[in-house]
Amino acid sequence: MTQLSAAQTPQAKPSDGSKALYGGKGTRRITVRDIALAKERGEKWPMLTAYDAMTASVFDEAGIPVMLVGDSAGNCHLGYETTVPVTLDEMTMLSAAVVRGTSRALIVGDLPFGSYQEGPVQALRSATRLVKEAGVGAVKLEGGERSHDQIRLLVESGIPVMAHIGLTPQSVNAMGYRVQGRGEEAAQQLLRDAKAVQDAGAFAVVLELVPAELAAEVTRVLHIPTVGIGAGPETDAQVLVWTDMMGLTGGRVPKFVKQYADLRRAMGDAAKAFADDVVGGTFPLDEHSVH
Numbered sequence: 001m002t003q004l005s006a007a008q009t010p011q012a013k014p015s016d017g018s019k020a021l022y023g024g025k026g027t028r029r030i031t032v033r034d035i036a037l038a039k040e041r042g043e044k045w046p047m048l049t050a051y052d053a054m055t056a057s058v059f060d061e062a063g064i065p066v067m068l069v070g071d072s073a074g075n076c077h078l079g080y081e082t083t084v085p086v087t088l089d090e091m092t093m094l095s096a097a098v099v100r101g102t103s104r105a106l107i108v109g110d111l112p113f114g115s116y117q118e119g120p121v122q123a124l125r126s127a128t129r130l131v132k133e134a135g136v137g138a139v140k141l142e143g144g145e146r147s148h149d150q151i152r153l154l155v156e157s158g159i160p161v162m163a164h165i166g167l168t169p170q171s172v173n174a175m176g177y178r179v180q181g182r183g184e185e186a187a188q189q190l191l192r193d194a195k196a197v198q199d200a201g202a203f204a205v206v207l208e209l210v211p212a213e214l215a216a217e218v219t220r221v222l223h224i225p226t227v228g229i230g231a232g233p234e235t236d237a238q239v240l241v242w243t244d245m246m247g248l249t250g251g252r253v254p255k256f257v258k259q260y261a262d263l264r265r266a267m268g269d270a271a272k273a274f275a276d277d278v279v280g281g282t283f284p285l286d287e288h289s290v291h
């Protein structure tokens, strides 16, 4: 096979490689300004969740440019059924750990259910904790038109906001986990939500579980980047829950997930090998002992 030239690769990188969010050479921390420039260049980028310093440091070294301390920590890290019970104290603690474990990635802290729904002032008080106590570079909150005023006050106050529309899991008790934006009326609502969060000043918007064609249209219409999860291939960025894509989540994972590793098996096998060694007297050996 002949080598593809840079111009022929699906995603042409800047020739010096210094600007790309992924694969670029920069070592300083990525900002929301860098995210905006990536959309101008037509560059796609990856985002993963992270909930602890150790995992976040692995992804930082791998070059993942944006990490979300998702409230999916509720079901993926803290043992709750859903994201609904997660508290702002918990999100602050987890976000601080992810910031400490990274030096390049932009860290986005998810505002948990109940920490911004009362209104813009509550949203600002909650977001300020994530910025001051955890050190995140941006926050995320759910809702389109309904969250416009919260987004606006945060942005005016100097806190970059990633919006999140389509399936909004904090509303599971009202809407379930269903595809959003199917049918003309729902599609129009999603477009209104997308424009509302852009108008309010969001620097990016997550589109969760919406038809690929509609996500593509939103991506064309907006000047801020779209971050898809179960939203097809045309969004500017893609996000997955890290424990899902590495095969660590216990139980069912959404069907939009691609599995890139089987850590549940790898970790289970390692735990059993250790246990067998201990029970069988083959660990520790002399090389693991002090005299």
Ligand SMILES: Nc1nc(=O)c2c([nH]1)NC[C@@H]1CN(c3ccc(C(=O)N[C@@H](CCC(=O)O)C(=O)O)cc3)CN21
Pocket: 071, 072, 075, 076, 083, 167, 169, 177, 178, 179, 209, 241, 244, 249, 253, 254, 255, 256
């Ligand atoms: N482990 C995990 N992965 C996630 O992606 C995730 C979380 N947890 N928690 C927070 C939200 C909730 N999310 C969810 C939860 C359920 C479905 C789900 O059941 N989807 C169905 C399709 C439903 C339909 O077709 O209408 C599926 O089979 O994928 C999807 C996203 C995404 N987020």
Ligand SMILES: CC(C)C(=O)C(=O)O
Pocket: 049, 068, 069, 070, 071, 072, 073, 110, 164, 206, 208, 229, 239, 241
């Ligand atoms: C699924 C992503 C977008 C999220 O909000 C989370 O992980 O909490």
Ligand SMILES: [Mg+2]
Pocket: 070, 071, 072, 083, 110
């Ligand atoms: Mg979330």
